[in-house]
Amino acid sequence: xxxxxxxxxxxxxxxxxxxxxxxxxxxxxxxxxxxxxxxxxxxxxxxxxxxxxxxxxxxxxxxxxxxxxxxxxxxxxxxxxxxxxxxxxxxxxxxxxxxxxxxxxxxxxxxxxxxxxxxxxxxxxxxxxxxxxxxxxxxxxxxxxxxxxxxxxxxxxxxxxxxxxxxxxxxxxxxxxxxxxxxxxxxxxxxxxxxxxxxxxxxxxxxxxxxxxxxxxxxxxxxxxxxxxxxxxxxxxxxxxxxxxxxxxxxxxxxxxxxxxxxxxxxxxxxxxxxxxxxxxxxxxxxxxxxxxxxx
DNA sequence: CGTGTTTGACCAGCGC
DNA sequence: GCGCTGGTCAAACACG
Numbered sequence: 001x002x003x004x005x006x007x008x009x010x011x012x013x014x015x016x017x018x019x020x021x022x023x024x025x026x027x028x029x030x031x032x033x034x035x036x037x038x039x040x041x042x043x044x045x046x047x048x049x050x051x052x053x054x055x056x057x058x059x060x061x062x063x064x065x066x067x068x069x070x071x072x073x074x075x076x077x078x079x080x081x082x083x084x085x086x087x088x089x090x091x092x093x094x095x096x097x098x099x100x101x102x103x104x105x106x107x108x109x110x111x112x113x114x115x116x117x118x119x120x121x122x123x124x125x126x127x128x129x130x131x132x133x134x135x136x137x138x139x140x141x142x143x144x145x146x147x148x149x150x151x152x153x154x155x156x157x158x159x160x161x162x163x164x165x166x167x168x169x170x171x172x173x174x175x176x177x178x179x180x181x182x183x184x185x186x187x188x189x190x191x192x193x194x195x196x197x198x199x200x201x202x203x204x205x206x207x208x209x210x211x212x213x214x215x216x217x218x219x220x221x222x223x224x225x226x227x228x229x230x231x232x233x234x235x236x237x238x239x240x241x242x243x244x245x246x247x248x249x250x251x252x253x254x255x256x257x258x259x260x261x262x263x264x265x266x267x268x269x270x271x272x273x274x275x276x277x278x279x280x281x282x283x284x285x286x287x288x289x290x291x292x293x294x295x296x
Numbered sequence: 297c298g299t300g301t302t303t304g305a306c307c308a309g310c311g312c
Numbered sequence: 313g314c315g316c317t318g319g320t321c322a323a324a325c326a327c328g
Contacts, residue, residue, distance in 0.1 A: 154301055156320055169319070173299085182319090 163187035
């Protein structure tokens with residue numbers, strides 16, 4: 001991990017003077033995890049450097065209140081620039097706050113005194129919405145819309161309050177797949193893209209024209225790692241997470257970016273925490289310790 | 297022609 | 313009630 005990345009990480013973690021990151025209390029729905037925030041994706045992939053081997057994290061990780069920060073360097077796949085360091089992914093409290101703000105605000109005034117049918121519809125709508133799993137993560141990237149293997153159709157763009165950068169709205173183009181994602185650039189760090197996924201893919205990652213799985217991490221070195229996941233089924237990432245609900249407080253969907261993030265994360269040290277019953281061969285590929293994300 | 301983007305309009309929720 | 317904001321729609325447009 002370069003110093004840059006570490007700086008970036010700490011920036012995300014400890015900027016408690018930011019208005020959007022100080023209100024976890026208002027985001028009870030947020031579930032933050034901290035498997036191992038001290039590793040960059042590079043380290044995860046290639047093993048730690050000697051320096052980092054000696055590195056001891058300060059006493060700042062407590063229970064589940066700190067955000068997961070996993071830095072992932074994007075390969076040269078998709079639209080991601082070819083420079084190895086041009087794109088890094090992390091998840092953070094800031095992203096959680098950014099992505100979750102809406103959740104915390106909406107539904108507060110649900111006690112409508114309107115007619116029962118309207119109220120019922122509202123409740124139903126709310127329940128439906130809350131059923132949609134969400135999580136957000138941050139990607140250090142020069143491009144806004146990172147290739148992640150799925151096909152997305154942009155259906156809207158809005159100016160973001162307090163930010164010079166617009167927010168883009170995407171929907172998965174696959175029929176009957178209602179997964180959406182929002183992409184916006186952090187106003188605090190313009191080099192950072194905040195991506196929020198909502199919903200669950202119910203289909204395979206579509207192959208691109210060359211019959212390969214596209215993706216922001218789709219460089220050749222990554223593809224072999226993708227294979228087992230492809231073989232795993234249409235909802236592989238979902239299945240993956242579904243196997244670790246006790247770890248992630250979640251029982252269903254996951255973004256494909258997370259999918260890649262997790263897929264590409266190579267174990268270099270396995271902790272001896274209990275594994276899910278069906279962790280199976282995934283344990284060879286997925287180091288549950290070094291990946292992370294949060295739901296919003 | 298199929299697919300995806302752009303962009304202004306519209307709607308609903310929320311705070312004041 | 314009103315204004316602000318976020319999210320979505322859909323027509324027009326661009327592109328391969």
